[in-house]
Amino acid sequence: MKGGPSDLSQSAAAAGLLYVTDRSPGIRRHRAGRGFRYVTSRARILREASVLQRVKQLAIPPAWRHVWICSNSNGHLQATGRDARGRKQYRYHPRWREIRDEAKYERILAFAAALPALRRQTAKDLSTTRLTKRKVVAAVVQLLEKTLIRVGNDEYARDNHSFGLTTMRDTHVEISRSTVRFRFRGKGGKVHDIAFDDRRLATVVRRCQELPGHELFQYIDDQGEVQDIGSSDVNDYLREVTGQEFTAKDFRTWTGTVLAARALHEMQGFRSATEARRNINQAIEAVAGMLGNTRSICRKCYIHPAIFDAYLDRSLMQTVSANARRQISNSLQNLNHTETTVLALLQQKLHREIRRRTA
Template sequence: MKTSESDVVISLSPSKIVKIMKDPVKSAKAVSLVYTNDRESDGITRRKRGKKYVYYYGDERIKDQVEIQRINKLAIPPAWENVWICGLQNGHLQATGIDAKKRKQYRYHPIWNALRNHTKFYRMLQFGYALPQIRLNLEKDLSLKTLEKQKVLAVVVSLMERTNIRIGNNVYEKLYGSFGLTTLKDKHVNVKGQKINFSFKGKKGIYHDIDLKNAKLAKAVQNCKDIPGKELFQYYDEDGKRHPVDSGMVNDYIKEISGDDFTAKDFRTWSGTVNALIAFKEIGEAESDTAYKSKVKEALEMVAANLGNTATVCRKYYVHPLVINLYENKSIKKYLDELDEIEIDDGKAGLTKEEAIVMKILENEKL
């Protein structure tokens, strides 16, 4: 990302971000983009000419080299069909198309991607509000009797929430032989009674050996494993045909059960932040100002062990900076003390006591 692109986003004040983040039109305008879509906006189409593509706006062929260079930089895969390309250089959505698996794909403006990355920590408050409903919907779909699509996707998301295993994708499997939940094979899991063991090579060649005890999920995973074929998570359609799940299906399902634009990554960011709060509670206050730095690193390493990341990656992407700031500024004690005051989870809010404190921090503290 160019410096100018990041500067546009970083210059936004926290109060501005909170105001615009639920409104995509205002969000785009705040960073000098135009909110566009491929249904209402006239776009550019492409046609194959030999080994190259030529581009048309309506019936008129585009010959402007600057415009052609912009389109080429989008790196739209040749396999995409029904390609729509935004006619505006500053459109928030630059291109859409249907990939080889008949899934709709998107190419966004670099500034829009930067904005989404920057606001993800602000998204956590909205995610926290949505989490109880997400969990209710998961329980409802887990109760389905047959291994239909909704049931298997609910199993995958429930496992992801409890184990922090990455969602995975076919590209990483093919290129690196690494796996995530959606690409796991039957050989990667062992079920004994209420216990599930996952053993596989994950991203960056890191081997994972993860145990989970949950009677309902253990039964569901075993049922998935019993489906013919090597893929662990498959579902049956109305005609009784089996299909493997993929990351796109999982993210679409998360959007459906949350009623918002959340993805698997939001679960990891939430988990990273909650685990950071737990880690700071466990390691306690530092004895001196100089010791705080090493204590923060220690806490982040504990979070990294849960997420399968490095401490650096966790701090940059998966732990809300507010929690770290509160610890470094010696202001976190009042929140940690509240953890001791919450005796048991009443189950009414759909959040654990640690999650409830994280929500209180997000609602009351400012970056």
């Protein structure tokens, strides 16, 4: 999970690294003919062979500008620069990548473990009679999981006219009996058309739609006034119910990972590396379509890489022991079969990674 500088510093120390930033004195790169020369923080040309070799191994693209390189080989951050489009890019120490990947495992495992209790609580809060803040927020949380629509941001809605769940307008939804249909312009200008059947959610959304005002998700406070729901309300609810620092984005990461596992499992095996890559790309494309992301963003941010590793080594959905699945199913009864299998797989991968690093 994300943390403050002290948390990151502790994580770096645990990996035997020094936490640094590119505001620290470092090595700078300057164009010299067809190549580059490197200048130390003391304005001296770098000539030390071992340091030059480390710089070479970082494989910093020639197109990067404003390049900073860490003077310490044990710095968690080894280099930064700006690419041709002006975007800041980073090169991290391999051990830092390992420990952050481990943290990603732990986060997604913790979220999956918290899901059953969260699902029970949202169902309980939806069963109340009054259209309270808690009831409406619980409805939004269930919609996050059911539709994979982003939570929404007031700034995006105001400046870009793109919407998420908490910024939806009454005109963005149509309800027919138990069917709810959202049609809206989302992030990046993409138009979404998402429909589902759920009697209880349809009832709550219809009651919200009937309240005065343009915002869809509103509630009636103790004074009888109509109030809006915001993304911070949703994240506060998630923190309260789970007791952990989860956000709406964790739904997309977990569900994207589960959907990718299911898609690859349905494709069965592969006869060649080319076929395996094609199947993985098809799975990513399918999940990206459901999440409303590009393939590259979907793979980088919303599908855990262990799923692809497990598919390539043919362990996906096969080598996870029945005992592991049974233990998880007994303790987390609100997870479906695919979720249980993915959770067991990720737990096994995490334990293997920890054993490998500590061996």
